[in-house]
Amino acid sequence: MSTHLLDRKDVDERLTWDLSGIFKTEEEYEATVKKTEELTKELEEEFKGKLTTPENINKCLDKLRSIAELLTLAGSYAYLAVAVDQTNTENLQRQMKFRNVASNIESRISFVESEIIQQEEEVINKAIEGSKENANYLKEILRKKKHALHPEVEKALSALSPVLEVFEDIYNMAKLADMDFGTFKVEDKEYPLSFSLFETKWEYEKDAKVRRAAFEAFYRKLKEYQHTIAAVYQAQVQKEKIIATLRGFDSVIDSLLFPQKVERDMYERQIDLIMENLAPHIRKFAKLLQRIHGLDEMTFADLKLEVDPDFEPEVTIEEAKRHIEEGLSVFGEDYREMIRRAFSERWIDFAENRGKATGAFCATPYGAHPYVLINWADKMREVFVLAHELGHAGHFYLAHQHQNIFDSRPSLYFIEAPSTMNELLMANYLMQKNSNDKRMKRWVLSTLISRTYYHNFVTHLLEAAYQREVYRIIDEGGSVTAPTLNKIKREVLEKFWGDAVKINEGAELTWMRQPHYYMGLYPYTYSAGLTIATQVNKRYLEEGQKALEDWKEVLKAGGTKTPVELAKMAGVDITTEKPLLDTIQYIGSIIDEIIKLTEELEK
Template sequence: MPKAMQTRNEVDVNLTWDLTGIFKTEKDYELAVEKSQKLTDEIESEFKGKLNSAANINRCLDKLREFYQLATLTGTYAHLAVAVDQTNSENISRQSKLTNISSILDSRLSFVDSEIIQADEEVIQEAINSSKENKGYLEDLLRIKKYALHPEVERALSALAPVLDSPEEIYSMAKLADMDFGTFTAEGKEYPLSFVLFEGEWEYEKDTKLRRAAFEAFSKKLREYQYTFASTYKTQVQKEKTLATLRGFDSVIDSLLLPQKVERELYDRQIDLTMENLAPHMRKFAKLLKKIHGLDEMTFADLKLDVDPDFEPKISVEESKEYIKGALGVLGEDYLEAVDRAYDERWIDFVQNKGKSTGAFCSSPYGAHPYILISWTERMREVFVLAHELGHAGHFYLAHQNQNIFDSRPSLYFIESPSTMNEMLMANYLMKNTNEKRMKRWVLSSLISRTYYHNFVTHLLEAHYQREVYKIIDAGGSIYAEKLNELKRATLEKFWGDTVKINEGAELTWMRQSHYYNGLYSYTYSAGLTIATEVSKRILTEGQVALDDWKNVLKAGGTKTPVELAKMAGVDITTDKPLLDTIDHIGNIIDEIIQLTDEIEKE
């Protein structure tokens, strides 16, 4: 049974991350903040009103790169301290103070982009031709040139950044600090409940009465906050629509796709083809779960069940290293060096504690090593999650070694490809190293119920729902709690049909995801996994050649568009084929799981 959450000061420090990898002492952090302020003074005094020549533009951007690196380090340091304990007032105060300082500095430096954008294109092109380091940054400015507002407006927007970004902060504080789920009762026994416990434990509980009781209690608490969360989300989307309109976009969707460097066609195709073609395969998988677990009916609260819940191996943090290195070793010694360092130098925060962010993420500040947040449950499935986050870490570890800060980060569309690729490599490794049918079935079902369900179902359905919200906003409409519940329920019912009962509370799952506060993020998970699936299949057939191509993609960082990066890896995402092939691949895995289940039952 899950235990009640420990506080941060009660956990084993060896299983927490070590932020001295960014700043050795608090004084070093404060000096970095001071240095960023000094750099802002220098850039402003030397270049404001003078960015009308290629030489000045490049000299200014050379200094701006240094500022960005400092800002990334200080911002990450403050954020990560809060991410593991949102009840720590000292860390929250530090982050709040930095946010205010950063908004002032960003506002003062907004003239850089504004002046460059207003310069003659010939001057900008000359600057591009004169500096390899600044080329990508300047090309991006040319892309957004026609959407830029008056410099003073841009300056005001930069100054207002903390206010404009507040919806996500309000959402996070309500979710992780204010909401107290207390306990719930099932068959006369009392059990602890929290966001982390529900999403990490209770959703997977094989005892049907216990699992459904947890879902009901969890949903009841969410419902108490639905109007606050809806108001917060409404503020977010109205802000995005207002900014899109001010910049001359007809649709908020188009404005959010611009920085991703992909066309609307790729976005819509990812959602529409997946909704239409993946649903039959996942319904078949849901029916298998219903049969295996002898359920009276298949409900939304049952979809996270394991195919073989009694088989999943327990695994310690120390034991996970062998699997991680075995699976990711194909990526080479430089990649394994990063993996070793991640364990040995405490890049990873494994513990569960009160106030810690839910889920898992990787933060990779330029100029320091990556950091990974995960809540380790000692279940084998966490190895896939850790491999996923190490995919982000390894990606930026290599990109940062080969690109400057301007060019190191790829489009959001591509960002999930390296992470989901590592899940594919983990599955390949586990399948290759076992002949046992239950283990093979566990690996394949983990791919479906974790990797593909998470990226191709959970996040894809979020993306479909999110698009419906933006359609309303684009049409001049408004959203509110009941409407959001209605949209989410309609999306779930469309995908699952009459195979799964969308029980009371399922419509509230829009309240569980922070991705809605980060633009069009949700759909990129399935987009990234489409690329990863096709490349992993290529690795199995072509071996080292495909691996070498993939390593070059990782090193390229943000120097290419998503279409170009995929092409480097041997995948053409301008056509329907990769997505349809990936969906067929998912269907084939499900068929193999069903076949293995039949064979195991006959033995």
């Protein structure tokens, strides 16, 4: 793919997603927003001050579901247009206008939960008995009861949501619209640099001079913005702490774990065990990379090097489609058909253009098909990234077919399990397809380590360890500045990598690269999800199709069960440390196999 970033208007339409899957015209979008406002007014007039009986509660919630569905569609339409082009002022204005409308609607409908939560438990329990559709929503209200605020306070918080949720927007605007990385020079040759180019190209560059020069230039630019981004992040965590205190939580961590339906010990265990037990295996992998590439020392700037950079196949989008379709065909024809539709109906945005969000994500608006954003780089590694995002798509494609909007979304703790499961299935497929090719087998296994497990068990886990320290400071009444954040990040990196990797100057600014810190306790859930996926894949390899049939039932369950219950449906007990320790041992065994294959290939 070209290193020159096009403007969005100049991108080949076939590489872009088609938002007409949500609304065919701007007029249809506007009409939906208007209808949502009208339904909100009707809901207020009919039910405000009257949610005192089980019958009224259920009638109100039935209408609230319709509002939620329309609001989700309109919000997704506004957001997705901006995600692919932060420089388009028309799209930005639409999104800002929608947020104001949505905030007003959310403020006006906040009476629903506030009034229900004020009722006696007997009334709520009778409402639960009276409606299967609303039962889980009402059970969650009962769970929240002791943390509820006065209805007027809840209304005020809802009204303030555009202000309270603005911090991630400011971060993204600074990162994607304001930061101009320009070019960097190596031996009189200039190379273009951007957030996307650094993360998709230069981090993997095998020429050490170019790779390290890109690293220095990239982090030099980040450093210029460190105080601004730190101030935004301080505002984010301070907001979270204030709300936690208002709701009666002693710790912001407990407050953020509450909606995930996860015990504190599961969160702490995930971070502590990986920091302690995984580090020796990953350091061994770093040493292997150092030896393969003939580096005098292994630095943080070298960690994304490939085991075999000259081997990775170039892959077209059409070839990727074939690989993914075949690799995930084990899920059955219905899943395979979803993948075909994702490509043929333009659910996926492949293009790289100025102002587009970095990385990859999947949006899953209820009432429409999923949408996947990726910055396609014509490399086989992107097949794993795309399979990952299609794992999210498949999850909610099935959940939306079997659950209403209240019940469709599981805990954040579980979200990354279906996506990472797809990566493991793709690895199974590629290993079987190339069983006699040692070099290809090594590439697949090293991709599992350097991408799948590194991304989820190292990158995001180190984010989680850093994030935990930030919240501890906030819980103790402190605040964080750029020097504090840099110190925390450097200490986390040095603890994990030990003497195996030199932490370059600038690496401490890595906290500036991820938007996850504006999403609550998200980073640790990547390793939690992949732990579940690893154990389900292990079961599939041992027991066959029954494991995948059980897994599809888990996906269909959506948000009707807790993470512990969902994992149990798949045959995994996450209340103990065994699945995590087994997964760490499995990672170690893959690294040992890569070392063995490397030695055989070098003979």
